[in-house]
Amino acid sequence: MTGAGRPLLCLCALLALPAAHGADEEIDHLIPPGYQPEEAADEKGLWMEFEEMERSLNESALLVREPELVNYVNGIVCKVAAEYCDDFRVYLVRNPGFNASMTATGMMQVWTGLLVRATSTDEIAAVVGHEIAHYTRLHSLQGFRNLKSKMAAATWFDIGFAVLTGVAAPVGQATAILGYLAFNREQETEADILGARLLAEAGYDPHAAYRVWYEILAEEEAAAVKSRQPGLFSQTHPNSAERAEYLKNFVIERYGPPYADGSADPALLEILNHHYYLLMEDQIDTNRFGRTEEILRRHAALGVEPGILYFFNGEMYRQRGAEGDSDLALDAYLKSAEQAVVPPETYKNLGYLYLKKKDRASALASFRQYLDAAPDATDRAMIEFYLEGDQ
Amino acid sequence: MKSRCLALLATLLFLGACVAPYTLVAPGLVPVGGLQVQAGSGWNDAPAHQRQYARSGSVAWTHDGLLLDRLVIIPGVPSGEPLLLARDKTAAMPVFKADMLPNEIEELVESSIVKFFGEGQAVVNTANLRPQRFGADAGIMFDLSATVTESPEYRGMVGAFIADDRLYVLYFLGAVPYYYDKHIGAAEAVIKSASL
Numbered sequence: 001m002t003g004a005g006r007p008l009l010c011l012c013a014l015l016a017l018p019a020a021h022g023a024d025e026e027i028d029h030l031i032p033p034g035y036q037p038e039e040a041a042d043e044k045g046l047w048m049e050f051e052e053m054e055r056s057l058n059e060s061a062l063l064v065r066e067p068e069l070v071n072y073v074n075g076i077v078c079k080v081a082a083e084y085c086d087d088f089r090v091y092l093v094r095n096p097g098f099n100a101s102m103t104a105t106g107m108m109q110v111w112t113g114l115l116v117r118a119t120s121t122d123e124i125a126a127v128v129g130h131e132i133a134h135y136t137r138l139h140s141l142q143g144f145r146n147l148k149s150k151m152a153a154a155t156w157f158d159i160g161f162a163v164l165t166g167v168a169a170p171v172g173q174a175t176a177i178l179g180y181l182a183f184n185r186e187q188e189t190e191a192d193i194l195g196a197r198l199l200a201e202a203g204y205d206p207h208a209a210y211r212v213w214y215e216i217l218a219e220e221e222a223a224a225v226k227s228r229q230p231g232l233f234s235q236t237h238p239n240s241a242e243r244a245e246y247l248k249n250f251v252i253e254r255y256g257p258p259y260a261d262g263s264a265d266p267a268l269l270e271i272l273n274h275h276y277y278l279l280m281e282d283q284i285d286t287n288r289f290g291r292t293e294e295i296l297r298r299h300a301a302l303g304v305e306p307g308i309l310y311f312f313n314g315e316m317y318r319q320r321g322a323e324g325d326s327d328l329a330l331d332a333y334l335k336s337a338e339q340a341v342v343p344p345e346t347y348k349n350l351g352y353l354y355l356k357k358k359d360r361a362s363a364l365a366s367f368r369q370y371l372d373a374a375p376d377a378t379d380r381a382m383i384e385f386y387l388e389g390d391q
Numbered sequence: 392m393k394s395r396c397l398a399l400l401a402t403l404l405f406l407g408a409c410v411a412p413y414t415l416v417a418p419g420l421v422p423v424g425g426l427q428v429q430a431g432s433g434w435n436d437a438p439a440h441q442r443q444y445a446r447s448g449s450v451a452w453t454h455d456g457l458l459l460d461r462l463v464i465i466p467g468v469p470s471g472e473p474l475l476l477a478r479d480k481t482a483a484m485p486v487f488k489a490d491m492l493p494n495e496i497e498e499l500v501e502s503s504i505v506k507f508f509g510e511g512q513a514v515v516n517t518a519n520l521r522p523q524r525f526g527a528d529a530g531i532m533f534d535l536s537a538t539v540t541e542s543p544e545y546r547g548m549v550g551a552f553i554a555d556d557r558l559y560v561l562y563f564l565g566a567v568p569y570y571y572d573k574h575i576g577a578a579e580a581v582i583k584s585a586s587l
Contacts, residue, residue: 060540061544224483285505287506319495352493
């Protein structure tokens, strides 16, 4: 997005706001619970494609199968879905990105990156509500039919274009795809509004519907490497700022001003504390330290176990390796080591940091603490190499 | 009809000549950049167009095809540069720094392989970090595993050392269970033979 494009976008967002709100009266579920596809060949065909995709997903080694995590996410989906609960199969997928998705068949994917970014269960429910709205509004089918009909007309256009110009270029088909993407943008707005309503009806804080988008904006602001610039596919989704604004206006007008202050969320906190390594190690591997720092800041505010949180702060500073980060990492590891729960790796990485600082005595002491805390460590030979080198 | 067949054959021969083939790696001492490795028989050197995101000077060898097994040798990465080329400008590739310690080289390789498969498309884990000599240079070895979307699962082994502020990395990835088991012995022999 160029700088010159921003004012125009803001103006569009302001103009779109009353339309989105006004249209809310008509935005409701289009199918009943337990919906099955019509006999129409295209819908059946679409379902078969998605069912094949689901069989493949079911076998994926990237699926998270930890019962506590799966039950937590399933519980949120069922609460938001209410009478539609039995229509959905929820798959928690290891992926550090922020995303969830839904097919026409009710196969929902939730990425672990959503769990690490949310500051409350309400925010996870907000994203889930949005996906459920896509399902009950038959958006996949509508998009598929829209694309199919436009592609048919576009193919005739391309034949005519080729006859007239002698150039066989899929100009019409490209335009049809653009049309499909533009239509999807309307669906996204519908799903935002209906999703916010589902959120409130399920007893979650409806203000989470826009807070989640402000969190995304904050992360983008903190990122050293920004997301890709909006291009052709930016037409599929309203941007985060636009979404945050129209959702905020809708929610405040309909449900009143915020009443929750983002206070502790014991359910999410327990999930994070019990599965922090699984959830955060993929984020660390992204090498995106600005984003990781922002996520760690949120987890500190949530009250995640400090020994683990300080350790991950140490990891982030140490791996980022910018000016002064070595001292920040050392400080974080030392604080981790003072807590009731200390990851053994705190001692190991303290040892390596001391080695870098040429403090060999402290390094070896830390390495010994590491092996005491983790006698079965798989890198024991490496650590013993340093310890034995001292003899 | 005959002339059409000849034209088709000529076209196929022309196109074939445009695509560099795999070449058999001669068993024995093989130079790769400033590095030397002892190659066993049966390794095939993949042509450049088959090696996505590879640094100039690196090689990828395979027995049964790169998707099933690959031994990648990356010689002499200077400080401040990545092990692999970035897919795009937003890839946030990790870079080598000359003062890295064993744990940091392990993390560098792990994160680089995540980026190779595509962020969010793979979970990569490492284990069994251990010391290893590469000729006159002290280095490390460790094992890794990669779970990848819509791809076989891989296990692998990595050897690495720093000399004159440059990083030398050799890693093997084999699809489990069959191809890893089949070639890990040959790959380990090559990795451990590396020296300047």
